Amino acid sequence: MSFQLELPHNVVFIAGGILGWLIVLILVSRHYLKRQEKPSFWKVILVVLVGMFSFTINLNLMHVSTKLSILPLGVWILVGLLSKASWQTYRAFAWIGFWANFIFLFTTLMSGFMDNWVYPKEDASTYISDLENAYIVAIHPSGLQAVLNKERFQDQLRDVEAVDIMDMGLEWYQESSMESEPYYQKEHFPYALLGALPRWGSGRDSTMYIQDDGKGLLITTANQSYYYRSKEPLIDMGVRHDE
Amino acid sequence: MMNKKLVMIPILLVIIALIGYLFFYGKPTSFPNNAQAIKAMNELYAEANVGIISDVIPLDSRHVFVPFISGDNLYGMSFWVWDRFQWKLGRIDTRGEPYIWKINERDASTHYIVWNMDPKDELRELKYYLIGERDFHSSASLETYIPRIQIEKTISLQKKNYGVLPFPKEWAELVNRNLRLSKANQPPSLFQMNTPSSTMYVGWIPYGELGKVVFPENTVNGSSFDSDGINLDFVRILNEVELEIPK
Numbered sequence A: 001m002s003f004q005l006e007l008p009h010n011v012v013f014i015a016g017g018i019l020g021w022l023i024v025l026i027l028v029s030r031h032y033l034k035r036q037e038k039p040s041f042w043k044v045i046l047v048v049l050v051g052m053f054s055f056t057i058n059l060n061l062m063h064v065s066t067k068l069s070i071l072p073l074g075v076w077i078l079v080g081l082l083s084k085a086s087w088q089t090y091r092a093f094a095w096i097g098f099w100a101n102f103i104f105l106f107t108t109l110m111s112g113f114m115d116n117w118v119y120p121k122e123d124a125s126t127y128i129s130d131l132e133n134a135y136i137v138a139i140h141p142s143g144l145q146a147v148l149n150k151e152r153f154q155d156q157l158r159d160v161e162a163v164d165i166m167d168m169g170l171e172w173y174q175e176s177s178m179e180s181e182p183y184y185q186k187e188h189f190p191y192a193l194l195g196a197l198p199r200w201g202s203g204r205d206s207t208m209y210i211q212d213d214g215k216g217l218l219i220t221t222a223n224q225s226y227y228y229r230s231k232e233p234l235i236d237m238g239v240r241h242d243e
Numbered sequence B: 001m002m003n004k005k006l007v008m009i010p011i012l013l014v015i016i017a018l019i020g021y022l023f024f025y026g027k028p029t030s031f032p033n034n035a036q037a038i039k040a041m042n043e044l045y046a047e048a049n050v051g052i053i054s055d056v057i058p059l060d061s062r063h064v065f066v067p068f069i070s071g072d073n074l075y076g077m078s079f080w081v082w083d084r085f086q087w088k089l090g091r092i093d094t095r096g097e098p099y100i101w102k103i104n105e106r107d108a109s110t111h112y113i114v115w116n117m118d119p120k121d122e123l124r125e126l127k128y129y130l131i132g133e134r135d136f137h138s139s140a141s142l143e144t145y146i147p148r149i150q151i152e153k154t155i156s157l158q159k160k161n162y163g164v165l166p167f168p169k170e171w172a173e174l175v176n177r178n179l180r181l182s183k184a185n186q187p188p189s190l191f192q193m194n195t196p197s198s199t200m201y202v203g204w205i206p207y208g209e210l211g212k213v214v215f216p217e218n219t220v221n222g223s224s225f226d227s228d229g230i231n232l233d234f235v236r237i238l239n240e241v242e243l244e245i246p247k
Helices: A011-034 A041-052 A073-081 A084-118 A150-159 A168-177 B002-025 B034-044 B169-185
Strands: A055-061 A064-071 A135-138 A161-163 A191-194 A207-210 A216-220 A225-229 B050-053 B057-060 B063-070 B075-083 B086-093 B099-102 B111-116 B125-132 B135-139 B142-146 B149-156 B162-166 B200-207 B224-226 B232-234
Touching (some): A011 A041, A011 A084, A041 A073, A041 A084, A055 A084, A064 A084, A073 A084, A191 B169, A216 B142, B034 B050, B034 B063, B057 B162, B075 B111, B125 B169
Antiparallel strands (some): A135 A191, A161 A225, A191 A207, A207 A216, B063 B075, B086 B224, B099 B111, B099 B232, B111 B162, B125 B200, B135 B142
16 A cells, blocks of 8 residues: 555655655646646546555665555556546556656655754754753662753763664663672663653654663664763762752 | 525534534533432442442543442442533442553553552552563664663552542653654554554552552452443552562
């Protein structure tokens, strides 16, 4: 299926989608204007839309999830439904509908590249942009009472260093689960940064955690974790309310 | 032209009437008094044999939680929803073990834990836990680590043996973020109707005299009658060894 009801939350992909539809509209209009005998334009639009219907496979091309159309199901349906004469009239439009899938494939790939350029996936500031309602909360009993100093955090965020998480996740996991380890039943990341918003239009959903020494920031998205280290603690820990 | 206008006028009138109707009659009226509520409950589910209403606790303007005591001294709960014209009884339980009432499944800030503990179980306090399992996976070039979440919320039963706990702000946001991320992992499909599933859950531990864990036999035993889609989620009793206790 080629239709997606759910709108993307990312402005780059929305722009790419609009561009794709514009290209299709231009192609259809140009072909329509070239015609001597003109069928009704609404019927043409309908034929193009049905022509888009196709059997697809999901492909992950360079980290962009796309759909590759293989079988022109919509075109076949039209062959079956239309009389011979009207098939001759609409044939070209039905095929424009099918090839439109490849125009969308192209615009999606383009958007994928553009997206990473506009909203870099490796930048902490992509995920943490608006701190107005941000706060820190201990999510594990090994965390202390902690407070967020928003201005200081924002400053330090510019200087954090990205660290390759390679194999560290497994270590963190094992150290907390094995009784022989000093981290047994403790959590390396006992704080969450909540209320922070990603950059406008990026749609980059994530959950952000702070390390027990206050100097590590872990940003976990749907399929990847990014890890950053700061020279100074990002939050104030060990503050008690009753003092 | 004339004809078109003639058609438009009645259509407009109908729309205005409809909006007016929804505006005036869609607003909840005051909740039925205790006698009326008891009557409604016993009519819907005679087995409940409701005797006394302990309290009427509104969650929002359209959802009300009513804990009660039955004629046979059972501690139960009822769930009421404003349904356009009237307060409708959605569900009755003759037991009071905790449930999560999810007004809107997709938004954890509308989730409420409700309970009505049987005093015969002699509980002193309850501890609710929001739990998210520690997780790690890696593939070719991608690696993910998800810390364990274990947040505790203690409820004293000294004054009241029943209650409502709206999800604390941080619980709601953690669950909502978790929902969005697990949704992003599902392949996009034409039918987004399948309910979102979170990998996080809520558990509870009942404590009796001197902080000892007790099994609340009377609170967990009973029957229930569901008449109208109240969206409830079970709250599992946790074992203390399932919790992480840092030394």
